[in-house]
Amino acid sequence: MKKNNLYYFCVLADELHFGNAAKKLHITQPPLSRAIQQLEEELECLLLKRDQRNVTLTPAGEYLKQRGDVLLANLSEMKSEVKKIVHGQKGELHITLVGSIIQRLMPYLKRFIRKYPSVKIKISQYTTREQIQLIKSGDADIGFLRGPIFARGLNLYDFYKEPFVLVTPRHFKGTVSKIEDFQQLSNMSYISFPRYLARGLHDQITRICNMAAYYPHVIHEVHQLDLIVRMVECGLGISIIPQCGLDGLLADIRTFKLDFISQQSVISCYFNDLKDNPVLGNFLKELNISKEVHKK
Amino acid sequence: MKKNNLYYFCVLADELHFGNAAKKLHITQPPLSRAIQQLEEELECLLLKRDQRNVTLTPAGEYLKQRGDVLLANLSEMKSEVKKIVHGQKGELHITLVGSIIQRLMPYLKRFIRKYPSVKIKISQYTTREQIQLIKSGDADIGFLRGPIFARGLNLYDFYKEPFVLVTPRHFKGTVSKIEDFQQLSNMSYISFPRYLARGLHDQITRICNMAAYYPHVIHEVHQLDLIVRMVECGLGISIIPQCGLDGLLADIRTFKLDFISQQSVISCYFNDLKDNPVLGNFLKELNISKEVHKK
DNA sequence: CTTTTTCATACCGAATAAGTATTAATAGAT
DNA sequence: ATCTATTAATACTTATTCGGTATGAAAAAG
Incomplete structure (x- = not known):
């Protein structure tokens, strides 16, 4: 299916008028006519009945309009969700911590959850030793563990x-x-x-x-x-x-x-490269951790 | 979103290798690289992490791959459903008839339903007079009514x-x-x-x-x-x-x-233009009505 | 019968996509 | 450490597609 043909068709199906639809699409009428023809060729069917004065949908066109609208809405919703992910407003954040620290972290966590309701938080309790492993392997995003710690390549914040x-x-x-x-x-x-x-x-x-x-x-x-x-x-x-x-x-x-x-x-927190999970960046902001972190 | 970029991306996400993905897509590698770059520009995000040797999906890419696959599957399913409609294998058929005729019609109807299970049949009982109106207006596809009848512009078969x-x-x-x-x-x-x-x-x-x-x-x-x-x-x-x-x-x-x-x-059956509903054509075939019908 | 409306067609220039050749960067081998 | 092989990006060219203008055809409206 070509670039915008489905979108063109859906708008046309709303208007049932080539000229008006073209205006709505900010193009002229001939390209629209051709786009619809191409679509009809590809689907090997007539989508519209043109009787020189009125344009009406055929049953196939009716169906395509219904499904097409849903599909296009889906497409644009998908795009916006992707953007949310990129901006760390959607996704998962895997936090590990030593058991005794949860109460100190809670206020930050609460604030973060209120601000980013679409982010799914996963918290697990691990020993200091295990956390290092999880963060290095990327299975956890950030770990709160009892320092001092000697771990190469991880970002550190006290x-x-x-x-x-x-x-x-x-x-x-x-x-x-x-x-x-x-x-x-x-x-x-x-x-x-x-x-x-x-x-x-x-x-x-x-x-x-x-x-x-x-x-x-x-x-x-x-x-x-x-x-x-x-x-x-x-x-x-x-x-x-x-x-x-x-x-x-x-x-x-x-x-x-x-x-x-x-x-x-x-209590140090350690985390891997920010780019791996955009959510992490926002979480660090909530912890007031500047992005310039010390690397060991 | 450009023509095939989403599809390109989904294949690449399967392969995680530009060269192989390009081969699978029957294009060369540079266009693929650019297509992905364009997609990333449009979505304002990195979808893939290229570290010179390995290509991996970012969280956004992961998400796009999941949704994209569903969307593309949906698209192609939609296309094939449209084709079904065009060939009269899917859709609705509205039959009207005078009450006394249902038993004569039943064998044909049974055969048709077995052959086209995706077609939704609507049968309603009307007087001869009412049927003419319904068929002329397109609200019914075919009417079985007691003739003879004088109705201009309708197809007739005894x-x-x-x-x-x-x-x-x-x-x-x-x-x-x-x-x-x-x-x-x-x-x-x-x-x-x-x-x-x-x-x-x-x-x-x-x-x-x-x-x-x-x-x-x-x-x-x-x-x-x-x-x-x-x-x-x-x-x-x-x-x-x-x-x-x-x-x-x-x-x-x-x-x-x-x-x-x-x-x-x-008992005559009357129907409107065949193009209005592709299902009608198949139904007429089942009734052994040739397409060359008499017009009054 | 003329005018208007409306979609289709013909043609042209601009934008976009795909191909070829090459570069850059890195991992692995020597 | 140097060389080779691999892989993605870049530069440039060619081919395709897309949108615009002008025009045509057909039918409804006056």
Whole structure:
């Protein structure tokens, strides 16, 4: 089917008058006549009955008009949807995050969803380690993970920083408000997590302990922050975790904010090349992340 | 959107290789490159990511490919449906008929429906007079009506001929087997129908009576053949009707086939110009009506 | 019978598409 | 590191299509 012939025909079918239809199409009448003839040739049928005075649709023309209108509407709708995709107003955004961070992200997410209602958000919880993989492979668009992280070729932005917190069972009677206070903890058990899950975070905590000349007696390793808190609650030991690990948890424990230590836990967000998913650009805008990001 | 650009794109999206896609499209590679560029310009977006070795779809391209395939399939389906219409294999056929004729028509109709299952049949019962109007105006395609008829500009075919029948109440004791026998009827009431409903038929019957030197004493006029039969059954009079007026009726009457009279009742079918509805042509073929029809 | 309306045809120039030859860039091989 | 092969883009030419002007034909309106 030629360029605009179907469109020409549909307009003509509305007007049932070559001259008027041509005017509407901003062309002259002869090209329109020929276009319709071509269409009729291609479909091997008469679409219009011209009896020198009146133009009427044949049954085939009637049908073509009906279907053609739908088809053309479909075409233009498709075009506009494509444009939406390009401008990141439609599509999918796959976000991965470490569990404890969802509450901090929520306000941004809410704003984004209100602004881009046609974007389908996919959120999954993964370990720091897994997220790096997903983003590198393009299966996720942006990951919120606990830094610091060493990943080549990914864009980095420090989304959020917060102090570490020492968590102890309720029955712990001391106070920890300066670095020397760590000494009281020497004979207590320590609950940790496997280093491979989040090397940066693990090393950061180790550094804190070293600074305080505190050498934790690790007896348990668990995989989730909230499980650490539960272990502490049961009196099985103490731990140092990022503040947000306590978000939304009701636990009968004591907490000591380690804000007298310069080390802070950082939630970084990592993402791949912007061009891969236009939605990502708009999401970053909502996070107030400028496009000039640091590459490692 | 230009001529084939969408199709070009969809094939390219299948191949993800300009050279191969061009081969599949029976064009060379440069025109394809340009076609895609044009499409991208029109949609103001990148549809493909070319990294010198591999071609991959962007999200927008992915979407366009999906919708585009559907759209193109729709387009070609539309074309083939149009062709079906032109060849009378799809569409509507509006048949009108006088009630008494449906049983004679049924075998043809059955065959036609089996052969053209996509054709929607519309049958309505009308008087002779009304049918002429409907066919002239194009609201019906073909009408089966009781002739003879004088209608300018319509195509005519004598579909079926049958003898007239004299119907009398059960208690009539005579016999009518030759023209002189009509004399016995002189003193009986006659049940007729208004002349304007079917002038030709009415006049034919009048002619029969004149021939037999029988001058019927009309006391009732009713509008339907079956009502005439019922009136006769009740002993209210006699009547002369076409044979098929008795089809499917169980009536306690006496009947005398008037086959000693040359006059026959004719069911004519009338129809408008063939081009108005391609289905009509196929229907006429099923009726074994050649295309060379008599025009009045 | 003339005029007007309206679609079709003939012809021309402009725009667009396709082909050929070549370039640029990169991946893989030597 | 250099060379070769692959692949898409670019430059340029040719062919096709498209739209415009002028005109014709047929029938309705005055």
